[in-house]
Amino acid sequence: DADVTQTPRNRITKTGKRIMLECSQTKGHDRMYWYRQDPGLGLRLIYYSFDVKDINKGEISDGYSVSRQAQAKFSLSLESAIPNQTALYFCATSDLSGTAGGELFFGEGSRLTVL
């Protein structure tokens, strides 16, 4: 089983619908992240969390919200999906030295299409 699991892996939805992407990890890492990837652009950070009580906005947080339900779980919500939120979404984790060391462990991705 993957250490970082994302559900759903693929989702097609309509404009205005609420969508939740879920992420769970078995690595025991404190730090969790949500990124989106678009063709021709690098991965962009949406939100990140250092522990259960900590939530931080990334560079593109508008239109998104997150919940850190437990150390192992970090969910991303789109309250009212719009077509330009069509993208590949990745959850990632790192340990305390993850930033300096640069090693993020990614889930397999959730491909979201908003019609």
Place this chain on the structure above:
Amino acid sequence: RKEVEQDPGPFNVPEGATVAFNCTYSNSASQSFFWYRQDCRKEPKLLMSVYSSGNEDGRFTAQLNRASQYISLLIRDSKLSDSATYLCVVNPGGYNKLIFGAGTRLAVHP
């Protein structure tokens, strides 16, 4: 100007070739640098860190040029399995603010 820029490629090379990618970054205060590999439709995975003195891991060599603000990745004796997108990643400082380049695609053919 993007914070991290890469040539998108694709670089099409035959097996056994040597290929090099460069990546430029805009923030001169950037502290650490990495190369990630991303296979088609898969998640990125850390390939190697880039140290000031340069570092080598088998067929892969990474170098940092702080004066010119670029990092490079050299792949020797390319294998078919090296076909992937290579992401340049920069930490400009501060918590968890890794900046990803858009990636350079490499296609190795027989």
